[in-house]
Amino acid sequence: MDHQHAAAPLARLIDELHRLPGVGPKTAQRLAYHLVRAPKEEVQSLAEALSAMKEQVFFCSQCHNLTDVEPCAICGDGQRDRSTVCVVEQALDILALERTRRYKGLYHVLHGAISPMNGVGPGDLTIAALEGRLRTGAVKELILATNPNLEGEATATYIQRQVRGLPVAVTRLARGLPSGADLEYADEVTLARAIEGRQVMS
Amino acid sequence: MTSAERPRLYSTEAIVLRQTPMGEADRLLTLYTPHYGKVRAMAKGARRVKSRLGGHLEPLTRVRVLLAQGTTFAVVSQAETLGNTLALRGDLWRMTCGFYMAELVDRFAQEEQENGALYRLLEESVAALAEAPDPDTLLRFFETRLLALMGFLPELHQCASCGMALAPVTNSFSPAVGGALCPACRAQQALARPMTLQALKVLRLFSGCALEAALALRVPEPLAVELEHLLRQYIRYVLERDVRSTEFLDMLRREMREDAFLAQQRA
Ligand SMILES: [Zn+2]
Ligand SMILES: [Zn+2]
Numbered sequence: 001m002d003h004q005h006a007a008a009p010l011a012r013l014i015d016e017l018h019r020l021p022g023v024g025p026k027t028a029q030r031l032a033y034h035l036v037r038a039p040k041e042e043v044q045s046l047a048e049a050l051s052a053m054k055e056q057v058f059f060c061s062q063c064h065n066l067t068d069v070e071p072c073a074i075c076g077d078g079q080r081d082r083s084t085v086c087v088v089e090q091a092l093d094i095l096a097l098e099r100t101r102r103y104k105g106l107y108h109v110l111h112g113a114i115s116p117m118n119g120v121g122p123g124d125l126t127i128a129a130l131e132g133r134l135r136t137g138a139v140k141e142l143i144l145a146t147n148p149n150l151e152g153e154a155t156a157t158y159i160q161r162q163v164r165g166l167p168v169a170v171t172r173l174a175r176g177l178p179s180g181a182d183l184e185y186a187d188e189v190t191l192a193r194a195i196e197g198r199q200v201m202s
Numbered sequence: 203m204t205s206a207e208r209p210r211l212y213s214t215e216a217i218v219l220r221q222t223p224m225g226e227a228d229r230l231l232t233l234y235t236p237h238y239g240k241v242r243a244m245a246k247g248a249r250r251v252k253s254r255l256g257g258h259l260e261p262l263t264r265v266r267v268l269l270a271q272g273t274t275f276a277v278v279s280q281a282e283t284l285g286n287t288l289a290l291r292g293d294l295w296r297m298t299c300g301f302y303m304a305e306l307v308d309r310f311a312q313e314e315q316e317n318g319a320l321y322r323l324l325e326e327s328v329a330a331l332a333e334a335p336d337p338d339t340l341l342r343f344f345e346t347r348l349l350a351l352m353g354f355l356p357e358l359h360q361c362a363s364c365g366m367a368l369a370p371v372t373n374s375f376s377p378a379v380g381g382a383l384c385p386a387c388r389a390q391q392a393l394a395r396p397m398t399l400q401a402l403k404v405l406r407l408f409s410g411c412a413l414e415a416a417l418a419l420r421v422p423e424p425l426a427v428e429l430e431h432l433l434r435q436y437i438r439y440v441l442e443r444d445v446r447s448t449e450f451l452d453m454l455r456r457e458m459r460e461d462a463f464l465a466q467q468r469a
Contacts, residue, residue, distance in 0.1 A: 021224075021225050021226060024225075115301075116298055116301040116302070116305070116449070116450040116451070117261070117308065118446075119446045121450050122450075149260050150287055154301075157293075182227070182250070
């Protein structure tokens with residue numbers, strides 16, 4: 001990278017920004033130079049937002065979504081259908097599903113998918129916590145909304161195995177989701193159709 | 203083959219060994235190719251739903267890709283599926299066996315090192331996975347042939363220590379010495395473990411036979427366990443590390459045994 005000639009604090013900022021997902025070296029430089037020119041208050045406010053986020057955001061003890069209240073806004077919402085839980089890989093997938101306004105149940109965030117060759121096993125995900133939620137008997141339908149790729153498929157199949165014997169219907173998002181894609185990037189129409197067209201796993 | 207001989211833009215058949223999400227919507231792939239060995243390639247935007255690449259680039263998929271060589275890795279500019287994994291969906295055990303085979307190739311193979319025979323072994327083994335009568339037998343064949351193709355086939359015909367022809371008795375096996383040991387040499391090798399004559403015969407067969415012949419073999423349970431342990435111990439010795447997917451493989455097998463046991467009790 002060619003920012004070695006930048007002043008040391010600026011070079012450090014560029015390095016930190018470059019570490020963020022989706023930020024290439026050019027974007028990191030552009031952001032850093034923008035902040036150099038920005039008013040002091042604006043930069044201060046960004047710094048405060050960053051540290052407040054790190055201090056105040058944690059995982060909801062029920063669904064493991066990111067939250068600043070316990071339980072999170074969705075788990076604490078009395079209007080939502082508590083008999084349905086939708087299992088997703090990432091917290092971002094919840095945002096995508098919420099945008100459809102078609103789903104009224106609760107969620108469970110796994111924080112990843114089973115990927116044996118990347119060293120990610122069931123113990124690295126929140127599957128045990130999910131089983132705990134199901135054992136209370138309040139959940140009647142479990143929707144497995146892991147990504148439609150091989151790792152997502154392996155994760156869904158594994159969860160389905162684990163919950164056999166519990167009185168819960170297991171369904172899987174199906175129709176409309178092209179294989180290989182990430183849920184996070186599905187458009188609302190496709191996702192809404194996938195929720196409505198979910199199928200019972202046999 | 204060195205990268206200098208590789209054109210900047212080239213088309214190749216490949217099997218996807220591994221994918222990890224990168225950046226905002228990209229995937230970093232590890233591909234295995236017949237002529238260029240292992241290739242690391244970036245598939246830009248592959249996680250987006252409307253991506254023309256995404257659906258083609260999942261682990262174990264056989265693809266034809268057009269790659270543009272960059273400085274650190276290649277970039278996928280086109281992809282077309284030649285063999286998909288649909289037959290494996292819903293069968294967690296066979297899927298995991300496939301993940302294991304892909305990881306073994308990833309661990310043993312080098313970048314830019316041509317090994318067409320290893321490519322064909324992976325190709326035919328992945329293709330056979332959904333229909334193989336016993337996936338375990340397929341894995342043992344795959345391991346033995348992979349070791350042979352990478353130059354690590356253990357000595358199976360004479361004692362790896364003294365060179366005497368092996369008698370048709372229970373001999374031993376030592377990863378450190380590199381193969382079978384005769385009963386006399388066993389005493390000097392603390393870590394050697396007994397190897398039945400059956401196990402020796404199966405390994406000899408697998409090191410040279412075709413996939414169809416291996417799959418036709420019925421391997422009874424105690425022998426299957428012996429072969430699995432023996433090859434696992436040897437592969438760990440050669441790689442100097444554990445193969446990650448074996449942990450999940452073992453866990454699934456334990457659960458499957460428990461299920462079978464419970465089903466038997468209920469009956
Ligand atoms: Zn919650
Ligand atoms: Zn000997």
